[in-house]
Amino acid sequence: MPAAAKPATLAKQLTLSASPEHARAGAARPSGEKFASALLGWFDVHGRKHLPWQQQITPYRVWISEIMLQQTQVATVIPYYERFMQRFPDVRALAAAPDDEVLHLWTGLGYYARARNLLKAARTIVAEHGGEFPETIDAVQALPGIGRSTAGAILAISESQRHPILDGNVKRVLTRCFGIEGFPGETAIERELWSIADACTPAQRVAHYTQAIMDLGATVCVRSRPLCAVCPMHELCVARREGMQAILPTPKPRKERPERTAYAAILQRADGAVLLERRPPVGIWGGLWTFPQFDERDAAVTWMERHTGESSLATRELPPYSHSFTHFDLTLQPLLVSKAREQLAIADAERYCWYDAKQPAKIGLAKPAVDLIRGLAERGE
Incomplete structure (x- = not known):
């Protein structure tokens, strides 16, 4: 197994306490260490630990779950995931499957490019990696349909490699907790959020941390009416202190839809x-x-x-x-x-x-x- 990435440096952790370009002016921000400690403490008590993909963890099982969970709720994904894994228990079974059968099992989940990319990636893994899921971030990210955040999540959860993640839920948690204004899809804002995500990701218990920050965004720091009273970041969160939960993350500039x-x-x-x-x-x-x-x-x-x-x-x-x-x-x-x-x-x-x-x-x-x-x-x- 390749060596895990180096932990966030003290300099990066200290940077989080400062007020960067897009942070709320004058807002005191938590350190990465405090953020991770509070999050892991919450996860130990309230985190989700019994989802189907959290059992018998392998890179393949985590990969399938991460793709299915993109823009799709956990409750919707569970029955699809269970049927999919029963039919395609490993990457070789998936790679050998007819396109129509895979798309049939995906019917109703939407965003069908995900299913097509799963097939392409499975066939790439068999052809170029001997049927073994790759173990480096670059190799995983090179597979069809897998971006930086998804690759990091797969390796963090299945292999305990230290990689930050930045999916939609994580962006929402970080923009609120650290008071980052500006649309997260803008290059400069996203770059800053990646820096914060990296500084918050601990060297130890990285698999739990990765699951925890996704859980927090999905169940507590939700898009509307976040449950701030039970959030582990209650005392640390800039948005909660300044009443900005409803305006962070900054929405995407509206355009008239054709x-x-x-x-x-x-x-x-x-x-x-x-x-x-x-x-x-x-x-x-x-x-x-x-x-x-x-x-x-x-x-x-x-x-x-x-x-x-x-x-x-x-x-x-x-x-x-x-x-x-x-x-x-x-x-x-x-x-x-x-x-x-x-x-x-x-x-x-x-x-x-x-x-x-x-x-x-x-x-x-x-x-x-x-x-x-x-x-x-x-x-x-």
Whole structure:
């Protein structure tokens, strides 16, 4: 096992007591040592220690959990994680899996690029690391879908290597506790937060510390209405002392979100099966199956006529479906043709498939497909 990184220097710890460029003016800030001591004391009593990925800890198990937990709540992740680990207990099993099966098990978790990157990384680990999860921060960070914070968390929790982390929960804890103003996504602010994270990370009990700071952000120092009265940083936190909990972290500058409209072509056979199309491997819903989508209504209708061999189709508009992406909002207008004939629709089996919700195939479905198929069933279509 490689040597752990050197602990934070005394100079760095002392720096935390000063007032840096983006800190609240005149605010007394805690030292890294006091921060870590208070956090570990809290973790010993209140920390989460019985989550599935905290049992039989290996780099692989921690890696899967860290990816699933990105932008996803623990309660949501647990059943997905347990099913995933039962089917893919190690990296070789995952690397050998068909893409569709992995995406099928991921259906409902969202942010599907995570699943695609898991597959790419697993295959890289088998091809370039002999099936053993790499043990250096640089090698882990070089894997698809793994950034600096995730790499640090994996090695800290599974190998007790000393690496700071800075995910969304940790950013919120540090900006409040140390009174750091400015949007954390800005380069200068993020650089300063990494410095603070490094200074706070202890040389001992680094696995517990890493879990503790994530737990604190997830359960106590939450986004709205933080539980300051029971927080171990109650006496140390700049935001709590100055009543700044509601304004830290500084929100991202607002930009007007663009809105887009598209049309979903739903061909439904007499037996209830619907025709799905596999999305291209990159881009929105990459590699997932969903209803064919078009920018114009006429294009959707023309496509349905061509693939059923019929003209003047009786199409029905279903209620509009709304979905928000990171950078825009989409309104999807579903167009339904019931009792459609197969005709040429299934000629390209790699691109199209008939999906029967009563006997579902093990494929990855985009969220609109999941919701629209459920809606058809509820309406008795």
